[in-house]
Amino acid sequence: MGAEGRRPPQRRTALRLLFALAVLASLVAGVGGGLVRAGFTAASAGWLTAAVVGHAFLMISTFMGTVIGIERAVALRHPLAFAGPAASGAAGALVLAGQTTLAAWLVVAASLALVAVTAAVATRQRAAHTAMLLVAALAWAGGSILHAVAATTAAVVPAWFAFLVLTIAAERLEMTRLLRRRRGAPSLLCAICAALLLGASLSAAPGPAGGTLYGLALAALAGWLFAFDVARRTVHAAGLSRYMALCLLLGYGWLFLGGVAWGATALGLPFRDAALHGVGLGFVFSMVLAHAPVILPAVTGVKVRFGRAYYLALGLLQGSLVVRLGAGPFDFRALAGGAAGNALAIAALAATLAGSAIAWRAGASVKLAGRASPDAAPCTCACTSTRPRP
Secondary structure (H helix, E strand, O other): OOHHHHOOHHHHHHHHHHHHHHHHHHHHHHHHHHHHHOOOOOOOOHHHHHHHHOHHHHHHHHHHHHHHHHHHHHHHOOHHHHHHHHHHHHHHHHHHOOOHHHHHHHHHHHHHHHHHHHHHHHHHOOOHHHHHHHHHHHHHHHHHHHHHOOOOHHHHHHHHHHHHHHHHHHHHHHHOOOOOOOOOHHHHHHHHHHHHHHHHHHOOOOOOHHHHHHHHHHHHHHHHHHHHOOHHHHOOOOHHHHHHHHHHHHHHHHHHHHHHHHHHHHOOOOOHHHHHHHHHHHHHHHHHHHHHHHHHHHHHOOOOOOOOOHHHHHHHHHHHHHHHHHHOOOOHHHHHHHHHHHHHHHHHHHHHHHHHHHHHHHHHHHHHHHHHOOOOOOOOOOOOOOOOOO
16 A cells, blocks of 8 residues: 555544645636736736736646646655655745746755656656657756746746646556557657657747647647547447547647647737747646546545536537637637636636536435335435546
8 A cells, every 4th residue: 555545534634635726726827827818907916916927837837737746746655755746736826926036946856856856757657659758758857947037938838838737648648558550659759759859949049940740749649649539439428438539639649730720820920929828828737637547546536426517518618729729819809708718718627527516416325225225215426436448
């Protein structure tokens, strides 16, 4: 049994609550800052002003970085592994309090901790996907160090996005490792990832070469994932398997469009918002929607019951992105309205997860009552609990 299981129940509950509050605070602040940036509302509080300035830092490093750090720590099952996500979670609160320098260096510590934890995981399980997870963690560490020493946004943001994109690609590679692929597929993936990292490294240099290469690598990675991911098969299944597959395939489409927009932006065209949020929202949050019903129980022990309500958040995200990225570059109101829809989709996901957790507990209580009393009414809930196919 791991260290988590040896802790007293009260201590485990307190730690989970602290991590949940840190993640939620970063998410709410990051979304609030994004709404202000998109013109939906004006900043009126000190923390919101800080969230506007630190929007990317909050969403990538203190929200996604903490979530990924917790997931990796649970996999390693060692108490020290939780020090990294604790540091990145605390950094979110510090940046909202105006302590930006301390927050930046705390994230450096968190990213280096993730490198160490991922290296330990890769040592235990030597495989292509664990090696890619290690490369992704190194990209976060590199971007975080650049951010802490006040490097330009052009140098920092591509490294941060490489962290998220490569982490997701590695997790999908793990899920499809037993499938038959064409002989050159692994080598092609390595070449694409190398081009992505090279593009990120060159992005700080003058000229369009780095950004163009980075965008092309993102688009190529989307094509690789679409061609070789198991989602192309499981989309014909039912229940949770089909929902996850739809999220994944739609996410790959947004990654492709985001990559094209990234390259176009490097060439001077006005598609920066489409590049950043096509990848950050269209791709990354489609992956969050896909994996949330599976990751939440695995990491927190909170079981959920899948149902059609999950499609509400998916539909809101996709529709609002079409409005934001389609008309946003040319219509300020469409940009603000699409950003509001993005925020609503994230809120809908949180509400759905909470509701599905309550539904699972209610269903479990009915089953227990049914065993105790043969006259108990059966559960009439319309949702399903289909497990996803690997």
